[in-house]
Amino acid sequence: MLDPHLLRTDLDNIQQRLAVRGYSLDVALLNELEKERKAVQVETERLRAERNNHSKAIGIAKATGQDTATLMTTVADLGGRLTELEASLGRIQQALSDLALGIPNLPHHSVPVGHNEKDNVEVRRFGQPRIFDFPPKDHIALGGALNAMDFDVAAKISGARFVVLKGRLAQLQRAIIQFMLDLHTTEHGYTEVYVPYLVNAESLKGTGQLPKFEEDLFALRHIEGRTDYYLIPTAEVPVTNLVRGEIIDAALLPLKYVAHTPCFRSEAGSYGKDTRGMIRQHQFEKVELVQLVTPQESYAALESLTANAEQVLQRLELPYRVVALCGADLGFSSAKTYDLEVWLPGQGCYREISSCSNFEDFQTRRMSARFRNPATGKPELLHSLNGSGLAVGRTLVALLENYQESDGHIRIPTALQRYMGGVERI
């Protein structure tokens, strides 16, 4: 959510900055509602003050045994008008809040202008795509040949966009997870957390998935229709919400968390996209990095968090590039995002394997997550960041395709061998 104060005082500037991501803000509507809000709120509070005074007077009069009849009737009349005003104020505030919750974050000044993903800007590259002396296969063929990746049986059990991994590939996926968690906890200073995979609506509102993107989520509805849970689309949701409603001691900052969780996405609107293989699934594993930092530190933190995610690819010796997302490609809550794209020989292109974002105070304002500024003694909003470190399913795909041998065996990179019982190829 944007700062309501800015939304009131600096609307034209906000409109311009949102235009960078192709979002057009309804300035007229906001101005109209805001004008109404102010008038009604001032009057409501004036009446409330009046009522409070009179009610207090009744209390005193009763205590001293005086007659209260006339006082009572004036206050009763006041109450009637107040009820109407309060209802109207509530409606206006609800309308404003609905509007505000649907406005995306302001892009950082360094975000490239652009109309679509083609306008993303490559920042740097690591490694060279391998030159094959045989036609490289994709992960579907490779996994099938190993008899360890089965989409048909997954379709029988569940449906499209699911996979069953068996034997060496199931083990490899577990090895990847273990390797990533160890790297981030022992070398990058993250604290490992285990979190719920089912979350409530409030948490999803905090990180920005609700109310606008409910169709992307899987929801579980309790029979009574009361307690609704959602399957997490990313560990970002439960992990960032650890600080919802809290005021954090500045001495504890930055908070750096890493979590491995499955992720569940409906993939509504992506029909026909990546229908084959493990690239786009309803359920996939991910290791997620989350940081909560002071506003001054958040852009340095974005660089270091991105570097932490890159380190995984470097240790696995996978060629990748880093791109800065342009305004049009930026996620709803993000102020700035770097995507990490790994080289996939099976597709002959770079594909997203991690997305690292600084949300500034957009999420923390929604969830009221603050720290106490030692200089002022006052609570201020934290900045939140997160990034995949990495998407595990896509890492598995990248390993298969990049480390395949002509006979269909897969070489295991050195960094992973100790997690595979010393095996060098499968």
Place this chain on the structure above:
RNA sequence: GGAGAGGUGGCUGAGCGGCCUAAAGCGGCGGUCUUGAAAACCGUUGGGGCGCAAGUCCCCGGGGGUUCGAAUCCCUCCCUCUCCGCCA
């Protein structure tokens, strides 16, 4: 699933429907004293909205209701704890 007890400020914990503008203690911060510290004593100490300000409004788990007036009464939901049952 059954039976019961509770949710009050950073923590503990009071609070007959009307100076609750929430007691008190602990903790925190500032000061006095001290070579320094401790102890003692004094003071101070929640969050949010509107407003240039004076000020004013809201928040006692969430929501709704009764009332001139609700932390206090009623309804409902959520959460915590105890006992029983079941169970990874």
